[in-house]
Amino acid sequence: MTALAHGVGSRTDLPIPIGFALYGAGAAILISFAVLLLFWRTPHLGGVASGRPLPRGLQRVVDGAVFRRGLQAVALAGAVLVTVVAVAGPRDTAANLAPWVLYVTFWVGLVPASLLLGPVWRIANPLRLLHRVLRVVLPAPPGALRLPALGLWPAAVSLLAFLWLELVHPSRSEPATVAVFLVGYAVVHLALAAWFGEEWFARGEGFEVYSALVARLSPWGRRDDGRLVLRSPMSNALATPEMPGLPAVVVVLLGSTAFDGMSRTVFWQTGPGAANDIPSGTLGLAVMVALVAGLYLLGTRLSGRLADQPESIQPRRYAATVIPIVLGYTVAHYFSLLVLDGQTTWILASNPFRSPGVDLFGTYGNVVELTAVGPDAIALVQVGAIIAGHVLGVTLAHERALLSARRARASDQLPLVIVMVLFTIGGLGLLFGF
Amino acid sequence: MPVAPTRRRRALAGLAVAAVCLLPGCAGRAPVPTSESSGSSSAAPPTDAASRTAQGQRIEVQVAGDQVTGDTGRVTVAAGTQVTLVITSDVADEAHLHGYDIEKELTPGEPAEMTFDATIPGVFEVELHEAGTVLLTLQVS
Helix, strand or coil: CCCCCCCCCCCECCCCCHHHHHHHHHHHHHHHHHHHHHCCCCCCCCCCCCCEECCHHHHHHHHCHHHHHHHHHHHHHHHHHHHHHHHHCCCCHHHCHHHHHHHHHHCCCHHHHHHHHCCHHHHHCHHHHHHHHHHCCCCCCCCHHHHHHHCCHHHHHHHHHHHHHHHCCCCCCCHHHHHHHHHHHHHHHHHHHHHHCCCHHHHHCHHHHHHHHHHCCCCEEECCCCCEEECCHHHHHHCCCCCCCHHHHHHHHHHHHHHHHHHCCHHHHHCCCCCCCHHHHHHHHHHHHHHHHHHHHHHHHHHHHHCCCCHHHHHHHHHHHHHHHHHHHHHHHHHHHHHHHCHHHHHHCCCCCCCCCCCCCCCCCCCCCCCCCCHHHHHHHHHHHHHHHHHHHHHHHHHHHHHHCCCCCHHHHHHHHHHHHHHHHHHHHHHHCC | CCCCCHHHHHHHHHHHHHHHCCCCCCCCCCCCCCCCCCCCCCCCCCCCCCEECCCCEEEEEEEECCEEEECCEEEEECCCCEEEEEEEECCCEEEEECCCCEEEEECCCCCEEEEEECCCCEEEEEEECCCCCEEEEEEEC
């Protein structure tokens, strides 16, 4: 069984109405200029030292070993169960829990979970628990000193590998493929963590970095003195460390979602992607990531040149301001997958091995309700998410420019704003299915 | 929103594409209107390839070797229409309409029919299970 575009699923969204696309594009352009010309002229948001501290007792629990190892053990048990189901469960994708958990409930669900609760996968990452166990017999990590220089580049590679599997590989939805991926992913990252040390997970494990990145738009942050704080998501986003490789992570996420959108269009399905094979998919994914990367580098560097800022630092400096745009794209493309096809997980989890008479949660007899959310509501969420992401992104970039130069001119910010407008209009165009 | 006449819709679509194609690297290719089905066969008639009858809409595809002809590509159907999907294959296989989750055994040379009410909006694949070929995508709106 193959699936349209993303890892697994029975349906994709209808093209959004042309009116939605045009009004959305108009709104994006208008709002951008309003932000540039009318918004505050001096830095406005709190920095890394801002935020209202959470009670110390709560922080002790959340940062405590018992809480973290406990959640990691629960996540490990879940991951082992899913892997066993992938290996030994029903061979038909429609009846096997594993692809639905990996591509829908986990990968898509990680976004709302991180947005509401903070970097959940950093806390519950089961690979961290396995690494702790292995560390008893392992020598000191030989490569630990070389890790900081790599920045977040390893995470960009890790995410790109998963996204290639999810969006390109023809047998991505087969339970056997999911089993190979899960085991392979764990082995590779445990080996790299053995070499680079536990810090590897925060820099190279794609899911953890993704969760932490989305959590930058949650109200939960960590102050520069280590205290857990409640603060405005916008301040939280701007407090993202400007690590090397951060732009690569953001660009990979945005480019891959754009490819997912393109692969749903008639243009792609009857044109360059008609073969629906590895070469065409790989090329399409590479082109979309390269296109996003090229535009982003152009916009940030040009803005830097106009403002007399060192150009090479610009992409890293503004990467966090693109996170809301990434999030907008993600919600627009995967919201319906989570609420509609995501129901499958809860049905199959009730009887993972299709054993007669087993119905753990009483949901096994349910059928997926594909009309639970209507096409109008889906289209509104899609356009709303893209526009909201755009507004936040442009506003963050404005603030970032003011932080770099107190008297930053609006015209200096124009190149990056134009690139953001292009991302947004491009995103709307993909939803319209041009 | 009110349903605009097809021609105006396409003009607007063209405008939107023009706007979007400000993106450098945007493939310089005319949009394929969603109401048309285009197939590997040059004989596939445009737009109303899927014939609309008083009872509903009939969609026909033929599979011969690696070639799929007839109403392939994106076929649009108004929500609520009764659809009859006729598939003729030269090899034994099983056709699957995703979403509606209808499966039909195919016997070589014999037209197999699926009849259903298109009540679930969205875009759905019709796929051959064995060969993995996507015969068409059904757009119910």
